[in-house]
Amino acid sequence: MAGRNANGEGSVYRRQDGRWEGAFYARTTGGQRKRVRIYAGSRAEVQRKLTSLKTRQAQGIPVADKAWRVAAYLDYWLAHAVQLRRRPLTYRRHEAVTRLYLKPGLGRHSLEGLSVLTVQEFLDNLYQAGQSPASIHQIRKVLSAALTYAVRTELLTRNVARLVELPNYRAREAEYWNAAEVHRFLQAAASDPLYPLFVLLILYGLRSGEARGLRWRDVDFARGELRIRQQVQRIDGAMRAVELKTATSSRDEPLLATAVAVLNERREQQATDRLAAGTGWAGTSEGNELVFTTRSGRPIEARNVYRSFRRICEHHGLSRITLHGLRHTNATTQKDLQVHARDIQAVLGHSDVRMTGLYTHVDIASKRQALTKVEQHLFQQPADGNDRPRCRQEQPSDHFAAAGRRPPPGTKKSADLWQVGALFNDLSGGSSQTRTGDTRLFSKTGGSALARVNLVREVARSQTRVHVLGVVAVSLAVSVSEPGSQITAIQMPPTAIHPGQPGLYC
Known part of the structure; x- marks a missing residue:
């Protein structure tokens, strides 16, 4: 019938309340085909939105099965993406940022209507209200993760959080110890019950949760291996053994003599604690028993380890660093000992060697050592007194010819060949004047070009006579x-x- 829209073309009409409405059938993110309706204040605006949605459909992009508000979507994202697929501590951090900042500031906005300008104003207001640049970066990171999931599930076509500008922020470099400070700490901590744990933290650069999550089954004295397979964290008020931070965090370390000594000491102390606790021992079976436990067999709290560490540092005047700073100390020590970056990455269990670079620090002593090598290489005269750089293609006898000196006895070149080499250096500007200006300024033989060519001929004839x-x-x-x-x-x-x-x- 004339004037009737084709199937799927959609329709635009005016409502009784004065607004304009557009509708067409489309495939939704839920896999169903339903009639989608859009509204606007003018016919042109509705037509523009309708055309945009139809273009997305033609490209295979479905429309949302419902109109999401940012607050409702963030709850959905936390429940279906973060809680199910991320570590418990990651969920707790994302949930806190969402509850305290994202939902109050952006929750009322439409998910599809979220623009770069809206997010930019939201972050700028937080910064002007006194939030630190580090907090602004963290808030934007969580929002970007949520919107990335929306793009992956085809609810959005772009992530506007990636397009905003953030205040300048440079993370403070972690503090670490040098070898002398490590020795002082180990001497001071020798009598502490957690001394074996501190030794493993320093020796292998373990994370605190990795060291506290070690089981006796992970210590293979026969094969000389220490296996890192889990970590211990407090989750929802209870100490739990959870998976490691990344896939590469699961690693095997060589069981060094120092580690064997402190682990044997720890095993004897744990046996004494088990006998003293009797039926009150809260540990597990022999195979799954943790290496580091309290006197009653329970996992050690992270804050208790840090308290002991801080107390030892304060009582003995050591520079104050975090417990994680021992991991930086291990990485920097390996770097100072010329260990390859790839090996440091494997020891620490990093997923990317660029992360390892953040753990290896450079002090003034390292800079002095590096620049001393530069000084010796560039500014000190070599032992033979000849500081002219030599190219890879240049033979030793060529070097004498270019320098204007005859080769010493025993070299393969004759005096005539030396003269030819010197002459060719003049014609080409010499190896020390490569690609410079007028090479005639550097001529050693003098005279015109014709005279130099005649000299070449004379030398060639002389060599021919010798051959004949x-x-x-x-x-x-x-x-x-x-x-x-x-x-x-x-x-x-x-x-x-x-x-x-x-x-x-x-």
Whole structure:
């Protein structure tokens, strides 16, 4: 029928309340086909939105099965993406940021209507209200993760959180110890019950949760291996053994002699604690028993380890660093000992060598050592007194010719070849004047170009005569040695004879 829209084309009409409405059938993110309605204050605006949605449908992008508000979507994201697929502590951090900042500031906005300007104003207001640049970066990171999931599930076509500008922020470099400070700490902590744990933190650069999550089944004395397979964290008020931070955090370390000594000491102390606790021992079976436990067999709290660490530092005047700073200390020590970055990455269990770079620090002593090498290489005269750089293609005898000196006795080049080499250096500007200006300014022989060419010819003829005389001598020696032989004239090719010389050698 004339004037009727084609199937799927959609329709635009005016409502009784004065607004304009557009509707068409589309495939939704839920996999169903339903009639989608859009509203606007003018016909042109509705037509523009309708055309945009139809274009997305043609590209295979479904429309949302319902109109999401940011607050409702964030709750959905936390429940279906973060809580199910991320570690418990990650969920707790994301939930806190969502509850305290994102939902109060952006929750009322439409998810599809969220723009770069809206997010930019939201973050700017937080910064002006006194939030630190580090907090602003963290808030934007959580929002970006939520919107990335929306893009992945085809609720959005772009992540506007990635397009905003953030205040300048530079993370403070972590504090670490040098070798002398580590020795002082180990001497001070020798009598502390957690001394074996501190040794493993320093020796292997373990995370605190990894060290506290070690089981005796992970310690293989026979094969000399220490296996990192889990970590211990407090989750929802209870101490739990959870998976490691990343896939590469699961690793095997060599069981060094120092580690064997402190682990044997720890095993004896734990056996004593188990006997003293009797039926009150809260540990698990022998195979799954944790290496580091309290006197009653329970996992050690992270804050208790840090309290002991801080107390030792304060009582003995050590510079104050975090417990995680021991991990930085291990990485920096390996770097100072010229350990390859890839090996440091494997020891620490990092997923990316760039992360390892954040754990290796450079102090003034390292800079002095590096610059001293530069000084010795660039500013000190070599032992032979010849500081001219030599290219890879240059032979030793070429080096003497370029320097204007004859080769020493025993070299393969004759004086004539040396002269040719020096002359060619003049013609080409010399190896020390490569690609410079007028090479005639650096000529050693002087004279015109024709004179230099004639000199080349003269040297070439001289070498030809030497070669010819050698051939003649060999021929004569062969002829004389044969019975009944007679000396005959030898005709040489004219091209091998110097002008003005006879053409017959006898």
